[in-house]
Amino acid sequence: MRSSLAARLALLFACLSFAALAAVGAVLYNSLARHLADRDDAALVARVEQIRTLLQETDLISLIHQKPQLFANMLGNREALLVLRFAGQAPLIEVNPSRTPVPAVAPMRTSAPLALTDVQHAQERGGIPFSVLAISTAISGSRQDLEIIAGRLMTERSRVLRAYRNEILLVASCGALLLAGLAWWGARRGLRPLRALAHQTAAIGVRNLSTRIDAQNAPRELAPLIEGFNGMLDRLDRSFTQLSQVSADMAHDLRTPIGNLLGQTEVALGQKRDVAYYEKLLGSNFEELQRLSKMTDNMLFLARAENADNAIARKRLPLADELERMVDYFEGVAEEREVRIALHGDGIVWADQTLLRRALGNLMANAVRYAEPGSIIVLSAVAHASGIDLSVENRGPTIPPQHLARIFDRFYRADPARADSAAFSGLGLSIVRSIMTLHQGRWQATSQDGVTRFTLRFPHEPARP
Numbered sequence: 001m002r003s004s005l006a007a008r009l010a011l012l013f014a015c016l017s018f019a020a021l022a023a024v025g026a027v028l029y030n031s032l033a034r035h036l037a038d039r040d041d042a043a044l045v046a047r048v049e050q051i052r053t054l055l056q057e058t059d060l061i062s063l064i065h066q067k068p069q070l071f072a073n074m075l076g077n078r079e080a081l082l083v084l085r086f087a088g089q090a091p092l093i094e095v096n097p098s099r100t101p102v103p104a105v106a107p108m109r110t111s112a113p114l115a116l117t118d119v120q121h122a123q124e125r126g127g128i129p130f131s132v133l134a135i136s137t138a139i140s141g142s143r144q145d146l147e148i149i150a151g152r153l154m155t156e157r158s159r160v161l162r163a164y165r166n167e168i169l170l171v172a173s174c175g176a177l178l179l180a181g182l183a184w185w186g187a188r189r190g191l192r193p194l195r196a197l198a199h200q201t202a203a204i205g206v207r208n209l210s211t212r213i214d215a216q217n218a219p220r221e222l223a224p225l226i227e228g229f230n231g232m233l234d235r236l237d238r239s240f241t242q243l244s245q246v247s248a249d250m251a252h253d254l255r256t257p258i259g260n261l262l263g264q265t266e267v268a269l270g271q272k273r274d275v276a277y278y279e280k281l282l283g284s285n286f287e288e289l290q291r292l293s294k295m296t297d298n299m300l301f302l303a304r305a306e307n308a309d310n311a312i313a314r315k316r317l318p319l320a321d322e323l324e325r326m327v328d329y330f331e332g333v334a335e336e337r338e339v340r341i342a343l344h345g346d347g348i349v350w351a352d353q354t355l356l357r358r359a360l361g362n363l364m365a366n367a368v369r370y371a372e373p374g375s376i377i378v379l380s381a382v383a384h385a386s387g388i389d390l391s392v393e394n395r396g397p398t399i400p401p402q403h404l405a406r407i408f409d410r411f412y413r414a415d416p417a418r419a420d421s422a423a424f425s426g427l428g429l430s431i432v433r434s435i436m437t438l439h440q441g442r443w444q445a446t447s448q449d450g451v452t453r454f455t456l457r458f459p460h461e462p463a464r465p
Contacts, residue, residue: 006187014180025168107136257288338373345381350461362428367394399447
């Protein structure tokens with residue numbers, strides 16, 4: 001089962017929140033533990049200093065006999081430990097209400113003021129910290145130094161710190177849960193534009209491809225996504241419209257010759273005719289069938305060319321041979337229309353030979369067809385840094401700009417009356433565009449002041465590694 005994006009964000013936010021709160025709590029816990037330890041060590045140092053000062057000014061034996069409860073009262077805590085003894089002898093006094101084992105520490109011989117660093121730390125049973133300070137000092141009325149061992153079992157401090165740690169974990173857990181809930185609510189609220197976007201895209205179908213997603217109230221982060229969706233809808237709308245137009249044009253172009261074939265055949269079958277009539281009828285039908293066959297071949301070529309997986313056999317071709325071949329092929333037709341063909345430029349083109357000839361042939365056929373009698377068709381090649389341009393230029397009727405934008409579409413004719421649809425299928429320039437797409441090249445048509453130029457740019461052969 002897939003989890004929602006809001007739930008994932010809430011879980012992630014909860015984990016991050018718990019980690020952050022726990023880290024802050026750990027810092028505060030360590031700080032508190034350090035301060036409590038310093039406080040207890042300072043109290044231990046003060047107690048030992050107090051006892052050392054007292055013993056240096058007072059007769060120890062007399063003091064113990066006169067005030068045996070003095071040292072017990074000085075501790076004031078049942079977890080405290082105090083041992084006074086001469087080295088190697090039994091303790092003169094031992095105050096140990098909690099019966100903590102006296103640690104085996106070597107007393108430190110010093111008369112200087114004690115510091116917190118002189119306190120030693122250990123762990124007693126149950127992991128409870130135990131602090132001890134042991135010194136050896138001279139006392140009044142005795143030649144032998146007296147050992148003072150003072151310590152304290154930190155049971156209360158451990159309990160306080162354990163309770164504080166549990167509170168930190170509880171607060172961090174509650175805080176993480178609270179923030180997770182807020183994150184889930186915020187994510188749900190923040191994802192509302194995405195749900196609105198999903199509703200808008202789900203409402204778009206074939207019947208309303210012209211609808212566009214409203215980006216006015218969408219967050220700035222969704223603007224590129226909405227632009228991408230709208231761009232995709234533009235392309236789908238354009239392709240669907242073009243496909244519908246292609247279907248309509250194809251039906252129109254197929255209906256005319258098929259209607260002619262049916263009509264002529266029906267008339268011929270109406271009564272007996274002579275041989276000359278039948279020969280003329282078969283000749284006419286043959287021309288119509290040829291046009292249908294050519295149109296079918298062109299449609300099949302376009303369908304295959306638009307398959308991106310189609311591989312073409314590109315190789316280095318000398319342009320001089322290819323251009324001269326074009327001139328030789330169209331020279332007869334050009335002479336019939338009183339048009340001359342001129343060549344300019346030379347070089348090497350990296351292209352599929354068959355497809356190159358077909359593209360140039362289609363452009364040349366259009367140029368010869370629309371060239372003014374007595375004019376010159378210029379077939380030229382110009383090399384650039386990004387490739388080589390092959391151009392076919394003729395003088396004739398200027399193509400309006402609104403037609404230039406669609407002149408490479410299938411079945412598109414600048415002449416809405418389609419006066420010459422019987423001779424041309426309207427697929428020649430579409431085939432040129434598909435050929436250039438296969439070559440990853442560019443195509444362009446310009447028409448101004450009676451001069452129309454079609455330019456094909458073939459990219460250079462990529463450098464071999």
